[in-house]
Amino acid sequence: MTNIFVYGTLKKGQPNYHVITTSNHGKAVFKGTGTTVEKYPLVIAVEANIPFLLDIPGIGHHISGEIYSVDEQLLHFLDEFEGCPNFYQRTVKKINILDWEGKDDLLEEKPAVNSIIHCFVYSTTSYQPEWIKLPYHKCYDSFGDHGLPYLKKKDIF
Secondary structure, three states, X not given: OEEEXXXXXXXXXXXXXXXXXXXXXXXXXXXXXXXXXXXXXXXXXXXXXXXXXXXOOOOOEOOEEEEXXXXXXXXXXXXXXXXXXXXXXXXXXXXXXXXXXXXXXXXXXXXXXXXXXXXXXXXXXXOOHHHHHOOOOOOOOOOOOOOOOOOOHHHHO
Protein backbone atom coordinates (compact mmCIF):
# COMPACT_ATOMS: atom_id res chain seq x y z
CA MET A 1 0.00 0.00 0.00
CA THR A 2 1.13 3.52 -0.88
CA ASN A 3 -0.10 6.90 0.33
CA ILE A 4 -1.53 9.30 -2.23
CA PHE A 5 -2.87 12.84 -1.76
CA VAL A 6 -5.85 13.87 -3.89
CA TYR A 7 -7.01 17.48 -4.21
CA GLY A 8 -9.49 17.43 -7.09
CA THR A 9 -12.21 15.33 -8.68
CA LEU A 10 -11.17 12.16 -6.79
CA LYS A 11 -12.10 13.58 -3.37
CA LYS A 12 -15.25 12.61 -1.47
CA GLY A 13 -18.32 14.30 -2.95
CA GLN A 14 -16.57 15.12 -6.23
CA PRO A 15 -17.39 13.83 -9.74
CA ASN A 16 -14.69 11.12 -9.93
CA TYR A 17 -14.77 9.88 -6.33
CA HIS A 18 -16.28 6.62 -7.61
CA VAL A 19 -13.00 5.93 -9.45
CA ILE A 20 -11.07 5.63 -6.21
CA THR A 21 -13.78 3.62 -4.44
CA THR A 22 -14.70 1.11 -7.17
CA SER A 23 -13.24 -2.16 -5.91
CA ASN A 24 -12.50 -3.60 -9.36
CA HIS A 25 -9.85 -0.87 -9.83
CA GLY A 26 -8.00 -1.89 -6.66
CA LYS A 27 -8.13 -1.00 -2.99
CA ALA A 28 -8.19 2.47 -1.42
CA VAL A 29 -8.50 3.26 2.27
CA PHE A 30 -9.25 6.83 3.38
CA LYS A 31 -6.64 7.89 5.94
CA GLY A 32 -7.26 11.57 6.59
CA THR A 33 -6.94 15.12 5.37
CA GLY A 34 -3.98 17.39 4.88
CA THR A 35 -2.37 20.25 3.05
CA THR A 36 0.75 20.51 0.96
CA VAL A 37 3.74 21.72 2.98
CA GLU A 38 4.84 23.90 0.09
CA LYS A 39 2.61 26.34 -1.73
CA TYR A 40 1.50 25.50 -5.27
CA PRO A 41 -0.77 27.12 -7.84
CA LEU A 42 -4.00 25.12 -8.18
CA VAL A 43 -5.91 26.27 -11.25
CA ILE A 44 -9.05 25.21 -13.08
CA ALA A 45 -8.35 24.99 -16.81
CA VAL A 46 -9.31 23.62 -20.21
CA GLU A 47 -12.78 23.15 -21.61
CA ALA A 48 -13.65 20.46 -19.04
CA ASN A 49 -12.79 22.70 -16.03
CA ILE A 50 -10.15 20.28 -14.76
CA PRO A 51 -8.20 21.11 -11.58
CA PHE A 52 -4.45 21.21 -12.15
CA LEU A 53 -1.83 21.48 -9.45
CA LEU A 54 1.01 23.17 -11.31
CA ASP A 55 4.34 21.80 -10.13
CA ILE A 56 5.74 25.22 -9.30
CA PRO A 57 6.62 25.11 -5.59
CA GLY A 58 6.66 28.37 -3.67
CA ILE A 59 3.77 30.24 -5.29
CA GLY A 60 0.03 29.89 -4.77
CA HIS A 61 -1.46 28.25 -1.67
CA HIS A 62 -1.02 25.31 0.65
CA ILE A 63 -3.42 22.94 -1.14
CA SER A 64 -6.07 21.05 0.87
CA GLY A 65 -6.94 17.46 0.06
CA GLU A 66 -7.44 13.89 1.20
CA ILE A 67 -4.94 11.13 1.92
CA TYR A 68 -5.60 7.55 0.83
CA SER A 69 -3.61 4.37 1.15
CA VAL A 70 -3.88 2.52 -2.20
CA ASP A 71 -2.64 -0.82 -3.49
CA GLU A 72 -0.44 -1.28 -6.57
CA GLN A 73 -3.42 -2.19 -8.78
CA LEU A 74 -5.22 1.06 -8.02
CA LEU A 75 -2.02 3.09 -8.28
CA HIS A 76 -1.46 1.77 -11.80
CA PHE A 77 -5.11 2.40 -12.68
CA LEU A 78 -4.84 5.99 -11.38
CA ASP A 79 -1.71 6.53 -13.47
CA GLU A 80 -3.74 5.64 -16.56
CA PHE A 81 -6.79 7.61 -15.41
CA GLU A 82 -4.65 10.71 -14.78
CA GLY A 83 -2.77 10.38 -18.08
CA CYS A 84 0.54 9.88 -16.29
CA PRO A 85 3.22 10.75 -17.29
CA ASN A 86 2.10 12.93 -20.24
CA PHE A 87 -0.86 14.85 -18.77
CA TYR A 88 -0.01 14.67 -15.06
CA GLN A 89 3.15 13.45 -13.39
CA ARG A 90 3.05 11.43 -10.15
CA THR A 91 5.65 12.78 -7.74
CA VAL A 92 6.27 12.62 -4.01
CA LYS A 93 5.29 15.71 -2.03
CA LYS A 94 5.34 16.54 1.68
CA ILE A 95 1.85 16.66 3.21
CA ASN A 96 0.97 18.23 6.56
CA ILE A 97 -1.65 16.09 8.32
CA LEU A 98 -4.78 17.92 9.48
CA ASP A 99 -6.79 14.87 10.55
CA TRP A 100 -6.08 11.11 10.62
CA GLU A 101 -8.42 8.14 10.99
CA GLY A 102 -7.14 4.99 12.64
CA LYS A 103 -3.75 3.30 12.63
CA ASP A 104 -1.82 3.38 9.38
CA ASP A 105 -0.54 0.15 7.85
CA LEU A 106 2.38 2.09 6.31
CA LEU A 107 3.51 3.86 9.46
CA GLU A 108 4.60 2.50 12.86
CA GLU A 109 1.89 4.42 14.68
CA LYS A 110 -0.90 6.92 14.06
CA PRO A 111 0.71 10.16 12.91
CA ALA A 112 0.03 13.28 14.92
CA VAL A 113 -1.87 16.26 13.61
CA ASN A 114 0.57 18.70 12.00
CA SER A 115 3.13 15.97 11.38
CA ILE A 116 4.45 15.57 7.87
CA ILE A 117 4.28 12.49 5.64
CA HIS A 118 5.28 11.85 2.05
CA CYS A 119 2.55 11.07 -0.47
CA PHE A 120 2.31 10.64 -4.19
CA VAL A 121 0.52 13.59 -5.83
CA TYR A 122 -0.60 14.05 -9.42
CA SER A 123 0.65 17.47 -10.55
CA THR A 124 1.78 18.81 -13.89
CA THR A 125 4.81 20.42 -15.44
CA SER A 126 3.21 20.25 -18.89
CA TYR A 127 0.80 23.15 -18.66
CA GLN A 128 -0.02 26.02 -20.97
CA PRO A 129 1.87 29.25 -20.11
CA GLU A 130 -1.40 31.21 -19.71
CA TRP A 131 -2.49 28.89 -16.86
CA ILE A 132 -0.09 30.76 -14.57
CA LYS A 133 -2.36 33.82 -14.91
CA LEU A 134 -5.54 31.92 -13.89
CA PRO A 135 -6.93 32.35 -10.36
CA TYR A 136 -5.25 30.16 -7.74
CA HIS A 137 -7.41 28.06 -5.40
CA LYS A 138 -6.63 26.65 -1.93
CA CYS A 139 -8.88 23.68 -2.50
CA TYR A 140 -11.00 22.29 -5.29
CA ASP A 141 -14.74 21.75 -5.32
CA SER A 142 -16.47 21.12 -8.65
CA PHE A 143 -19.56 22.79 -7.21
CA GLY A 144 -17.69 25.79 -5.73
CA ASP A 145 -18.29 29.52 -6.00
CA HIS A 146 -15.89 29.75 -8.95
CA GLY A 147 -18.75 28.63 -11.26
CA LEU A 148 -16.56 26.20 -13.19
CA PRO A 149 -18.06 22.73 -12.67
CA TYR A 150 -16.05 19.74 -13.87
CA LEU A 151 -17.39 18.44 -17.18
CA LYS A 152 -17.00 14.80 -18.14
CA LYS A 153 -16.25 14.04 -21.79
CA LYS A 154 -19.87 13.10 -22.44
CA ASP A 155 -20.97 16.56 -21.19
CA ILE A 156 -18.61 18.39 -23.58
CA PHE A 157 -19.34 16.64 -26.87
